[in-house]
Amino acid sequence: MTIGRILAGEFHIAPEQMDATLKLLDEGNTVPFIARYRKEVTGGIEDETLRKIEDRKKELEKVEDRRQTVLNTIESQGKLTEELKAAIDTTWDMQVLEDLYRPYKPKRRTRATDAMEKGLGPLAENFLSDASLKDFEDAVDAFEGLEREEILPGVSDIVAEAVANDAKVRRLLKSYLWRRGALITEEGKEANPAYAMYGDFTAPLKDVKNHNILAINRGEAEGAVKVKIQCGEEALISMIVQVAGPSEEKRAAFLPMAEDAFKRLLFPSLEREIRRDLKERAEADAIEVFAQNLKPLLLMPPLGHYVVLGLDPGYRTGCKVAVVDENGKFLDNAVIYPAPPKARVEEAKKIIERLVLKHGVKFISIGSGTASYETEQFVSNLIEEKHWDVAYAVVSEDGASIYSASELGIEEFPDLDVTVRGAISIARRLQDPLAELVKIEPRHIGVGQYQHDLDKKALDDRLQGVVEGAVNEVGVDINSASPSLLRFVAGIGPNLAKNIVAYRESEGAFKNRREIKKVKGLGEKAFEQSAGFLRIQNGENILDRTGVHPESYDLAELILREESLTDEEKEKLAGAGAFTVEDIRKELEKPGRDPRGDTEDVGLRRSALTMEELVPGLELEGVVKNVVDFGAFIDIGVKKEGLLHISKMKGKRNTAIYNLLKVGDRMKVVIEKVDKERGRISLDIKE
Template identity: 45%
Template sequence: MTEKEMVIEQNGEVLKAQEKERIVQQIAKELQLSLKQIRTTVGLLDEGNTIPFIARYRKEMTGELDENQLRGIEERVTYLRNLEERKREVIRIIDEQGKLTGELKTAIEKAAKLQEVEDLYRPYRQKRKTRASVAKEKGLEPLSEWIMAQPKQGDVHKEAAKYVDAEKGVETADDAISGAMDILAENLADDATIRAWVRRYTMDHGMLTSEAKDPEQESVYENYYNYRELAKKMPPHRILAINRGERENILKVGLEVQPESIHNFMARQVIKGSSAVQPILTAVIEDAYKRLIAPSIEREIRAELTEKGENQAISIFSGNLRSLLLQPPVKGRCVLGVDPAYRTGCKLAVVDDTGKLLEVAVTYPTPPNNKKKEAAAKFNELIKKYGIQLIVIGNGTASRETEQFVAEVISDIGVPDLAYLIVNEAGASVYSASKLAQEEFPDLDVAERSAVSIARRVQDPLAELVKIEPKAIGVGQYQHDVSQKHLDESLKTVVESAVNHVGVDVNTASPSLLSYVSGVNATTAKNIVKYRDSNGKFLNRKELQKVPRLGAKTYEQCIGFMRISEGDNPLDRTPIHPESYKVVDRLFRELGVGMEKLGTPELSELLGRQDVEKLAEVLEVGVPTLRDILESLQRPGRDPREELPLPIFRTDVLKIEDLTPGMELQGTVRNVIDFGAFVDIGIKSDGLVHISQLSSGYVKHPMDVVSVGDNVTVWVLNVDLKKGRVGLTMRNPHQGE
């Protein structure tokens, strides 16, 4: 390497370091975190550490930043690095054109958003043929410059006559003036200052309007057939609803803004006073705005509003999905799963308390077959044969007729503690037709596999639901209207977070579940299962190092989230990372107890009495790490989901006709959306608790009050028998009586 090349490389490293520090400072300011926290987090991410690992096992280094904060830092680092890359690219392209000035370079380098960079780059971007480019080809640029100079005296027609050239297509002075105006209009439309102001003004004052293309057509969009609302005040769900109506060719959507203020602003930027060309410049301003700026800004603002709607929809879906994944497992029960149907009959699957399939069957208790007697006999046979304690019914087609039948079976059979449960079966059909389901149950048909999935998602919701593509689990709002790539990325993050929060039993986990563990990919997950199948159960965490393609970095990232419940080392069933096992040894020596005490009430009580800060000094370990270690030792093998209440089990069915206003009911939250929550109260359709009925106090968003899976007390507000709708409230109507 020559001396010159070494200098260039050193300069490059210095510039990279400066850029990294600039990004760190900006994120620290935006997120109101310390420079040290941002620097450390960025460094850990750059070293290939996952967010679940950093959040759990690097608390001292990050100042105990949680997963959400870490993901916020990761998102901003990615955005700002992409921004810096784009700045370099734009500067290079403009420089190659020979048009880069020091002032322009500084403006690009100081830009804080990608939109600002694109606005500055706009005049230099290669354009397709435009009216302005045609005018330039005709040699009219000097005339446009003369007009822009705004001479006090002079005759514009006389000046324009100098450019008349029939061969170039400029037949008259008016043609020349028109072409020069096109050039000026494009220059104004490309001006970064003007565009930024107009964009901001339009967002602040623009009215989003929608009207019906055919006012006589009946549709779900009738609320928007003649609609106007200030764009910046529109709630996300309304933006997506109008977008869908437009996409389905039912609505015509626009963005209205009064142009006078915009014309006046542009005039202040362009017109220096009275001149011979002032009327021409006024016309140029109006043309530039109406023909070039307004349509472009409308597209940008519509895109910004759509992004706002999408982000909210994805956020709601993500929150609901996390709540659903973390539902408490119903353990220790033999379960009968029922995939209801009409013509093809109800598919049944019996699974034992470990989820192992014992038997499948089909019955026809629903229309058009109505073979209730035969179906009841089959149910009775399976219930007695396997000691079934819970019947789980999918909430799809024919679910309520099946529920009525099951309630009658329970009433007739008189088995104590036998109950039924309706579960959200969204995604069960997707799973049952998947390659994974075919490998798991090659001898079953699609509906039988679906019945197994329905039964298992009560026993361990997380383990079963991870087998399904996250977006197929229907707990969202407008999920089909958003960027599928963004949705997939966000939901994958949610599943990863939930799996690592709970941890996985490495000796029972499926490849689907293992693939979401920190640092583990699909190939490594399959290798773990293959190794387990060939060599028997893992006896300790160290043994995972023998799995092909599971290298040192992957081991470090994943091992704390892997559990071995009956292995050589009792610590392997806890969330304590093996890197901290020596700390546990020192702790036990300090307290004078042995490993055999792990899990006993005596040890839990002893650990609970410790002064964490003093003990951390003695053991030479960070306080956050020691706090986590003590918690893990007090409750080894704890499943965090077990602290949540179990779903509501039912023995009898409720009909919409049974409901009266004021009636108190117990229900389960099935979905949370922008304007409220849908609650399963045991009738055919879920009831709606509007956001205004969730609490007696102000509610900013329903997710602040309820989550999917919550058991709630509700009261009937109103019943619409014709539409099958029920309005509910969580505000006790009898309070204060």
């Protein structure tokens, strides 16, 4: 079976359609380009599915490469039978392939290899063959050079290793362990209250939750938790005897060999495999959680082109203030101390009033970190006291400190302190979340769980795809975008992004999309991939501000004058493809429309709640800030986010929470319980 046919089956896509999609990928087309401008070829496969197809294709190609290595190695040993070759040729599971290869893989010295070097291999083969027990005993008696007391243990070692390497045995036992085994944890040497629930924890392997696995693994690494897999040992050994055992009369002699194979070789190996499988599954799920949360965060509605005052809250070191103009250009900065321990509130009011009046500030952006609650209370009281027509929003400040100390932050503001850069970033995040968040490595944007425990490359690869998808879904103004944003446009990358900025700085703003081809290093392929995602807002052609690709401008012109088309032109339009025509129509309805929403969707506030005002039954509107396996954290406008547990999703127990909620969703919630001492708020859904 070919890779194309396997993918067609796994993704439930027609084989011909899958082959056409794979051909587009092999030709170097980017996922955003294929998803947006080659729908007629793919049948409208969405970008997320295309990325999964691309990733799975790479996995299968690794299996194919490994298969050739395995075949060549076994064949060079002269041990490649037709049956073995058929088994290797037909598997696309890497673990199954490795199990088939295990007996032939070069290995470190073992008790079995020592026994083989003593010439005991033929005796082991005799024992496992159909020969009678008497034949085996006679062969042992006839063996020269070793005493019987040394022969039998050596034969046992060879048989035990052969059993442990038997692919059929391994698959059978592993399957049984998955169905009947349990994960058991107990307190480790380094007691830690954070892992109290894992001091005595048991869960069936088939049911253990992914977030439990990640917590247990972290606890184990810190020495706070000890972990083991529990199984029905007798049942598993019995399976070995039934599947790999020799004739009935040899069963009694084989049983201790099977026990040795299981306890010394098989179970430790299978336990490691299962623990690895659990870890990979949990990490893959956590990475997907991050990806599912990241995209809506990137696509949060932008405030737009307004002067914004950014506040990076703090206690001891004060609250850093920065003002940026309509285009994000730095204007002014200060430090205020509205919160303890200094609490210089009146001084802080005068500084903020001066900056608001001086620069015509209408919007304030408050970072969500330390002292955010106190800063929000200060801003809310000041707005009320001064009767200002000013609104504020609390934005995530995750990664702002990393940006402010990064090479990019230094390059943008070489003469400013890192604290000021952080406040600028917070202000810009309100103006355009996407344009600012792309400057930070996605894993530093705190919308996942256990991200610091995950495989860095796997996480970064997945999240880079999410960022690329979000950027291309929105589109990028080529005349104002930073290199950080431009590099995520399909077909561009870091070097071309810098060349684009260099071109517009030397030649002025781009006037039309054709001019993009003049950028150094931007050839026909890069233009094809990127042109539809690069916007020119005030150019010579209105189509340049839309997502219509230049290759379809002639179709767009036909649609614009659809009522006066000739028969030949009508035929051309009819043959263009339903997907293409529909997408062009949508773009022409609102040229230059931002798909992320309008200013009223930003989530602005003019007053703040206090913890004391929260009582059970109080109805509020909240914003989803993070989604995890066990629920969602909702910002309801107080110091702590409330937890909406997954159990509150009534009637939807079998639906993944990520299909029910996403970051940025607004929803009506009800206060269920408030634990003021521990700062915990439990929420329910307003019916």
